[in-house]
Amino acid sequence: HLPDIAGWNLVPADDRNGWTPLHGGSNQQFRLRFHNGHGQTVDVSFATYANQGEAQQASGFGQGAIPQAGAWAWEKPGPAFGVAKSDLIEVPGDGPNPERRLCLTWYRSGPLLSGSSLELRLHVMANHLLLRREVTAVLILSASNRLNRDPAAAITSFMAATGPVDRWIDHMVLGRD
Numbered sequence: 001h002l003p004d005i006a007g008w009n010l011v012p013a014d015d016r017n018g019w020t021p022l023h024g025g026s027n028q029q030f031r032l033r034f035h036n037g038h039g040q041t042v043d044v045s046f047a048t049y050a051n052q053g054e055a056q057q058a059s060g061f062g063q064g065a066i067p068q069a070g071a072w073a074w075e076k077p078g079p080a081f082g083v084a085k086s087d088l089i090e091v092p093g094d095g096p097n098p099e100r101r102l103c104l105t106w107y108r109s110g111p112l113l114s115g116s117s118l119e120l121r122l123h124v125m126a127n128h129l130l131l132r133r134e135v136t137a138v139l140i141l142s143a144s145n146r147l148n149r150d151p152a153a154a155i156t157s158f159m160a161a162t163g164p165v166d167r168w169i170d171h172m173v174l175g176r177d
Contacts, residue, residue, distance in 0.1 A: 003171050005161045008034040013043065019091070019101060021140050022067035023047035036161075040154035041147040045140040048173060050133075065089065065103035065140050078102050079152055082165075085115030093146070102151040103142045108169040110134040137169050 013033040023029045029047035045065075066074050071091045078086030084104040093099045106113060107120040109127070114120060120136070127134055141158065143151035162168045 002032075003162075003168065005034060005158070007161055008036045008042075008158065011035040011041070018070075019043070019072060019089075019142065019144075020067070020070075021045040021065050021103075021142075022063050023138060024063055025049065026138075034158065036157065038157070039148075040157055041143065042154050042158040043140075043142045043144075045138075045142070046172060047138045049136040049138075064105055064138065065101075065142065072101070075100065078104070081155070081159075083113060083115050084165075085117075100145045100151070101142050102155060103140055104155060106139045106165055106169065107136065108139070108166060108173070109136040113166045113169075135173055137173050139165065139169050139172075 011033050013031065020031065023045070026047035027050045029045070031043065031045045033041060033043050035041045065087055066072055066089050072089045073091070075088045075090045078088045079102075080086060081104050084106050087103045087105075088100055089103060090098040090100045105115050107115070107117075109120060109123055110132075112120065112123045114123075124136070126132075141155050143154040143158075145151055148154040159165070
């Protein structure tokens with residue numbers, strides 16, 4: 001249930017360096033690339049988990065924007081974007097400079113919207129104790145310096161078009177605002 005994003009169009013992803021977030025054990029996942037008329041490009045990775053258990057942990061080791069055993073490596077924390085987890089990652093490029101990506105990660109489970117793995121795990125543990133089942137969604141927005149002059153500006157522009165992150169995620173999961 002992907003809502004329209006004013007001013008942004010779907011385009012084919014042509015990653016030379018193969019950035020593919022890992023969402024192991026998810027029930028559903030997709031990765032899309034959007035481009036706007038100002039030359040900005042943003043990648044969207046989205047996954048849902050109907051239930052979380054041993055092999056289905058949205059925030060488990062090696063999951064998310066920096067999958068284990070890949071070419072991409074964590075460089076440093078990225079700029080603050082509200083409650084999102086913000087990471088700068090890099091991979092050796094074609095020339096002397098590496099390709100860098102800004103990756104923002106949000107977890108949504110029931111009323112929880114957080115970029116914190118620990119906060120999500122505590123929420124899931126409470127759900128298990130209360131015998132409550134809630135779908136968990138993971139949203140990663142990413143922009144590369146190979147495709148954008150300023151990755152943070154590209155993501156900021158994209159987020160302005162999508163509206164509040166929690167409502168956007170809820171729309172994708174539930175098909176309604």
